[in-house]
Amino acid sequence: MGxxxxxxxxxxxxxxxxxxxxxxxxxxxxSKRxxxxxxxxxxxxxxxxxxxxxxxxxxxxVAVGGDGTINEVALGILSTGAGTLGIIPGGTGNDLARTLNIPNDPKKAIETILKGHKKKIDVGFANDNMFLNIASIGLDSEIVxxxxKIKTKIKGRFAYxxxxxxxxxxxxxKEVNIQLDNIIIDEEIMLLAVSNGKYYGGGFKICPMAVIEDGYFHICIVKKVPKIKLLLFFPLFFRGTHTKIKKNVEIYKAKEIKVKTSEKTDLNIDGEIFEVYGEAVFSIGDKGIDVACE
Ligand SMILES: Nc1ncnc2c1ncn2[C@@H]1O[C@H](COP(=O)(O)OP(=O)(O)OP(=O)(O)O)[C@@H](O)[C@H]1O
Known part of the structure; x- marks a missing residue:
């Protein structure tokens, strides 16, 4: 045991x-380790x-923190190509840990690491920035x-x-042109989430069908929706049942996604915001990363 x-x-x-x-x-x-x-x-x-x-x-x-810390530790491991990523969820959202079924209880999370089981998960890239969980454009990025700002005053999930x-x-x-492998879509969207994991924003199940180790992204596109209707949809996003609203929500599966916009856009990568001008390209890396989990 290392x-x-x-x-x-x-x-x-x-x-x-x-x-x-x-x-x-x-x-x-x-443990004597x-x-x-x-x-x-x-x-x-x-x-x-x-x-x-x-x-x-x-x-x-082991990253002891939230999704931002996990992303940073994963970047360090990937820079050498050696080592398994461990996670003790200590952030506000802990969305990647939720997808991986890593316990929120720190004692149980450490015990999971000590058991030594691991699985290789996909690594995504969004305009050269690495992500393990979800990258997105639209309403959710602006929410992040x-x-x-709000997290400096209010703690916990209430801040979200x-x-x-x-x-x-x-x-x-946002008016966008989306290329999903060979499909091209011109659409006015509320948000677009490129998902490796299932959850973001502290428990929103944005892509319930995402499989973190299948070599594909699942993409959730929420088209133009009246705001009042979106408020009614909120609980559905938590349960992941928004995917049944066929009129407003579309789900795709692809390996490469290109999104073009005519305006400056915020890109949310594992909870960190980057500005994009013109085009965002999302792709899956050739190699994954080993993660300690059940
Ligand atoms: N000692 C430090 N002082 C200030 N910032 C730090 C320090 N160490 C790490 N950070 C930064 O803290 C930021 C937030 O980390 P992280 O995402 O893990 O926590 P969180 O925001 O509370 O959790 P979540 O993303 O789940 O909401 C990261 O951008 C990281 O670079």
Whole structure:
């Protein structure tokens, strides 16, 4: 059994992850496995720490934080190509962990890692930025952007709820040209989600049919919907039953997606916002990444 490196983001989940350090020590000391815990000091540091850890020969490198921390640790592992990604969900949303059935309870999550089972999952790219969970354009990206501001004042999932309502009232639909492998669509959309995982935004089941290891993306396109109707749809998005509203929601499966817009657009990549001018290209990497899970 190889050594384990834990990389803790102390600000993830409003400080929740930081509180896991003593529990990690307690369980790891009992397990007699060799381990190290490093707490990050600044944004994006987890990429370098994970890359160094991988080069030093750590078999498993664990992201203790939210989807942003997981993305950074995965980038570090992928930069060397060696190591398994472990996850202790400590963020606000923890959407990738939800798809992978990794327990929210930190003790159970550590025990899952110690069991040593793993599975290779797909790695997606959105305009050269790596993502493991979901990349999206439209209403949801603007919600993420606005929720970031709200999260500084309100903690937990309620922040997403306030962010969503607030953005919905201001939002304008986007005219896009979409190429899904060989299908071309011109559409006015509310949102488009390119999914590897099933959930985002703290539990919205945007692509219930997504399979994280099948070598494909599932794409959920929500077409123009009157805002008042969208409010009624909200609970359906949580349950994943919005896919039954054939008039407004379409689901596709593809390996490469190109989205062209005439305006500057926000692109949400695993919960981080990037600006896109003109075109966003989504593709699946040749190699996946091993993740410790049941
Ligand atoms: N020591 C640190 N100080 C400030 N920011 C940090 C530090 N370490 C990591 N970060 C940054 O914190 C950001 C948020 O991390 P993460 O997404 O894991 O938490 P979260 O936003 O609480 O969770 P979720 O994405 O599930 O809502 C990341 O962009 C990361 O680079």
């Amino acid at each position: 050594d384990i490196l834990f990389i803790v983001n102390p600000i993830a989940g409003g400080g929740k992850s930081k509180g896991f350090v003593s529990l990690i020590k307690e369980i790891m000391d009992e 060799k381990y190290e815990i490093i707490v990050t000091e600044k944004p994006k540091e987890a990429i370098r720490l994970a890359s160094h850890g991988s080069m030093k020969g750590y078999e498993t490198i 952007k606005n929720t970031e 709820f306030i962010g969503a309502l607030n953005t919905l009232f201001k939002y304008r639909n």
